[in-house]
Structure formats: structure tokens, C-alpha cells
Amino acid sequence: MPKLLIVTDAWRPQINGVVRSIENLVRDLEQFDIEIDILSPAEFHTVPLPGYPEIRLALATPGRVARRIEAANPDFIQIATEGPLGLLGRRAALKRNGFTSSYHTRFPEYVSARYPIPESWLYRFMRWFHNAGRGCMVATESLRAELAAKGFTNLHIWSRGVDTELFHPGYPKPLDLPRPVFVHVGRMAVEKNVETFLAMDLPGSKLVVGDGPMLADFKARYPEVTFTGAKSGPELAALYAMGDVFVFPSLTDTFGLVVLEALASGVPVAAYPVTGPKDIIGQSGAGVVDTDLHKAAMACLDLSKDDARARALGFSWAACARQFLDATYESYGVKR
Incomplete structure (x- = not known):
């Protein structure tokens, strides 16, 4: 059974789109007989991100991350974030069989909104990070076109889904507010x-x-x-x-x-x-x-x-998992 290791700086108890995307991916990949392993801050001591204490950064070392990846011995490595674990995972993966990545967050815009750092410098870092991989997954065609124009390569579509059984119009109204x-x-x-x-x-x-x-x-x-x-x-x-x-x-x-x-x-x-x-x-x-x-x-x-x-109703997590897997096999040059 093929094994996929996902390296992510964003994980529970955080509540955000990255975490939810990975959680749903893991759940729906089970139907494809893929073994999943998660390398997250849960395995390390962490410190709060300055100015954003809800986000915890892993205090990891290159050696420890490399040993963890060697012990997992994955067939595929997906690096979900560009944080401390993502950087160390990238370094270790390049000494093995490479990695795929995903562009979840507009990191240059987010940082520039808080600190006086030019977006052009940050995009240079992002190209360095993602272009070293076998493929970079993006959620939409418009994002793929935008990043391609900025010099990103090997871009694949990995869309997102929604749980239409949980989210539906039929709930009683929990609050009494003036409409609309x-x-x-x-x-x-x-x-x-x-x-x-x-x-x-x-x-x-x-x-x-x-x-x-x-x-x-x-x-x-x-x-x-x-x-x-x-x-x-x-x-x-x-x-x-x-x-x-x-x-x-x-x-x-x-x-x-x-x-x-x-x-x-x-x-x-x-x-x-x-x-x-x-x-x-x-x-x-x-x-x-x-x-x-x-x-x-x-x-x-x-x-x-x-x-x-x-x-x-046209967006299912199961279809997204299949899309992710197709992009992974294509990036690694493996036939399914």
C-alpha cells in the first residue's frame, strides 16, 4: 500500500481552511487504499507566533525531522505549509525522492499586511520553496494562472469540497435578529x-x-x-x-x-x-x-x-481527494 506523508505547520487545535482541507483529504483518501501519516507541531514543543498566539510554531531541528521522515519511509511527501516544519521537511525530502507542495495561503500578502516587507521579496522566497518540488497544488484555475505569471512551475489543480449534509438550509434559527x-x-x-x-x-x-x-x-x-x-x-x-x-x-x-x-x-x-x-x-x-x-x-x-x-452540490470532498491523488501520481511520474 503506498504511503503518503503530509508535513504541515497548521494542525489541530487550529481552526482554519488549511487544517480542514487536510482533515477532509485524509478522510477521503482512505477509499483509495493510501496509508496516511501526518507530521505536525503536535509532535514537538511549540511557541506562539508573535502577534498571533492561536498559531503555534514547532521547535524542531533538521536532524529530528529528517529522522522522523526516514522512519516513516513514505512513497510520497506532501508539504502543506511554508513554516518551520515545511522548511525542514522540504530539506529532508530533497535528499530523498522529492516532494509535492500546496499553495494554501497568500503568505506574501499576509506578511506585508503586518510588516514593512516588500511582497516581491516574499514571492521570491515562495518560488524558491515551491519550484524545488515535483509539483505545486493550487485550488483554482485563476490562482494557477496568477502564480504561473509570477514564475511558479509544475502547477496542478486540487480543488476543495463541502459537507452538504452538515451545511444545509434546514436548521432552526438560533438567534432572533432583524432581517435581512x-x-x-x-x-x-x-x-x-x-x-x-x-x-x-x-x-x-x-x-x-x-x-x-x-x-x-x-x-x-x-x-x-x-x-x-x-x-x-x-x-x-x-x-x-x-x-x-x-x-x-x-x-x-x-x-x-x-x-x-x-x-x-x-x-x-x-x-x-x-x-x-x-x-x-x-x-x-x-x-x-x-x-x-x-x-x-x-x-x-x-x-x-x-x-x-x-x-x-457540485463540490465534493471525495472528488477533491481523487484530484489530489491524480496530481500526486503525475508529479512523481507513477502510473496508477
């Missing part, structure tokens, strides 16, 4: 551009679900907004389902799993025309992408919840 309800789910952090949504003049109510370093500040400055903090499972799904419009203000996500979760909940999505939303929504009528986010949000009030749900 404009909802957002995500991390309360500067790179997510959440404040653009919070500051918008919209009728009805705003409901915001998620945690992060800016949550306390947002609560203090926007007392009229309902903030619930982080939620998961049916509790999260019920909050999605009570929305009339899902507003996605991010300009830096590579996909946006929350967009699919909102659509599965029967909630049309308003977003900017950027990578992720424009690929997911397209011409489906399930949402509106516009450079004027307020205009998009108001236009979504006239859209069909059934059309939103129908669009989400």
Missing part, C-alpha cells in the same frame, strides 16, 4: 479585510462568526454587530443557515471554504472578483462578485437560496 441578516464567518485578522464588511451601511443585522487577534477590538468599535466567536459543527451550520446574504470581504484568500459552506446553507454570497469567489460563483447565479461589495451584498437579496445550494 448579513453573515460573515472567518478569522478576525487584518489580512481578512473584515472591517470593510463591519463598516458597511446595510439594512437589518450583521452576524459575525469567528475568533482571532482583532475580535476584541471589533467588538468594542462595532457594538451593533452580533459577534459569536468561533463555532463548529451543527452550531456553526445553524448560524450560516440563518443568513440572507453571506459577505466575503477578503482580497487575499486562495479559495474560501466558507464560501462553499455558505452556499451549501442556501445563502447567496457577495464577494470581490478575486481568486476563489470568482471561480466558485462564476456565472452560476449563486452570488454576486463586484468591486463594489455593498452593491454585491444588496444584489444578493434578490437571489435564490435554491441556486446557492445547487452550486455547492
Whole structure:
């Protein structure tokens, strides 16, 4: 049975798109008789990321990571993140049979939003990191075109899915809020551009679900907004389902799993025309992408919840796992 080792700096108890993508990939790869091993910060002492204590960085050494990989003896190595473990895993993998990677996060934009470091320097690092591998997996065609224009090579599509049994429109409303309800789910952090949504003049109510370093500040400055903090499972799904419009203000996500979760909940999505939303929504009528986010949000009030749900039904995690496996075999030059 082939063995896949996934090296990731993002893992439980973190709640984000990278972790959820890997969790669903692992679950659905089981049907293909693939043995999965995860190398994560859970195996090491960790320290909090400065300014973002929810994220823990592994205190690993090159020797320890190399020995761990040798002991696992995988046929394939997938490096999911560009953090400490990703860097050490990359180094060890290059001495074996190489690796594939995935471009989950717009690292250059995220860092530049916090520190005065030019994006061009950071993209140079990202090319160095990913181009050394056998293949780099990206979530959408628009991201593949964008990265190819920036000099990234060997790009493969690995899309994302949604659990349409968990996320659906049929939940009882957990909160009594004036309608229409404009909802957002995500991390309360500067790179997510959440404040653009919070500051918008919209009728009805705003409901915001998620945690992060800016949550306390947002609560203090926007007392009229309902903030619930982080939620998961049916509790999260019920909050999605009570929305009339899902507003996605991010300009830096590579996909946006929350967009699919909102659509599965029967909630049309308003977003900017950027990578992720424009690929997911397209011409489906399930949402509106516009450079004027307020205009998009108001236009979504006239859209069909059934059309939103129908669009989400086209995205399955099982199909994503098959796509990932095909890209892995192709990158390694192995016939299935």
C-alpha cells in the first residue's frame, strides 16, 4: 500500500481552511487504499507566533525531522505549509525522492499586511520553496494562472469540497435578529479585510462568526454587530443557515471554504472578483462578485437560496481527494 506523508505547520487545535482541507483529504483518501501519516507541531514543543498566539510554531531541528521522515519511509511527501516544519521537511525530502507542495495561503500578502516587507521579496522566497518540488497544488484555475505569471512551475489543480449534509438550509434559527441578516464567518485578522464588511451601511443585522487577534477590538468599535466567536459543527451550520446574504470581504484568500459552506446553507454570497469567489460563483447565479461589495451584498437579496445550494452540490470532498491523488501520481511520474 503506498504511503503518503503530509508535513504541515497548521494542525489541530487550529481552526482554519488549511487544517480542514487536510482533515477532509485524509478522510477521503482512505477509499483509495493510501496509508496516511501526518507530521505536525503536535509532535514537538511549540511557541506562539508573535502577534498571533492561536498559531503555534514547532521547535524542531533538521536532524529530528529528517529522522522522523526516514522512519516513516513514505512513497510520497506532501508539504502543506511554508513554516518551520515545511522548511525542514522540504530539506529532508530533497535528499530523498522529492516532494509535492500546496499553495494554501497568500503568505506574501499576509506578511506585508503586518510588516514593512516588500511582497516581491516574499514571492521570491515562495518560488524558491515551491519550484524545488515535483509539483505545486493550487485550488483554482485563476490562482494557477496568477502564480504561473509570477514564475511558479509544475502547477496542478486540487480543488476543495463541502459537507452538504452538515451545511444545509434546514436548521432552526438560533438567534432572533432583524432581517435581512448579513453573515460573515472567518478569522478576525487584518489580512481578512473584515472591517470593510463591519463598516458597511446595510439594512437589518450583521452576524459575525469567528475568533482571532482583532475580535476584541471589533467588538468594542462595532457594538451593533452580533459577534459569536468561533463555532463548529451543527452550531456553526445553524448560524450560516440563518443568513440572507453571506459577505466575503477578503482580497487575499486562495479559495474560501466558507464560501462553499455558505452556499451549501442556501445563502447567496457577495464577494470581490478575486481568486476563489470568482471561480466558485462564476456565472452560476449563486452570488454576486463586484468591486463594489455593498452593491454585491444588496444584489444578493434578490437571489435564490435554491441556486446557492445547487452550486455547492457540485463540490465534493471525495472528488477533491481523487484530484489530489491524480496530481500526486503525475508529479512523481507513477502510473496508477
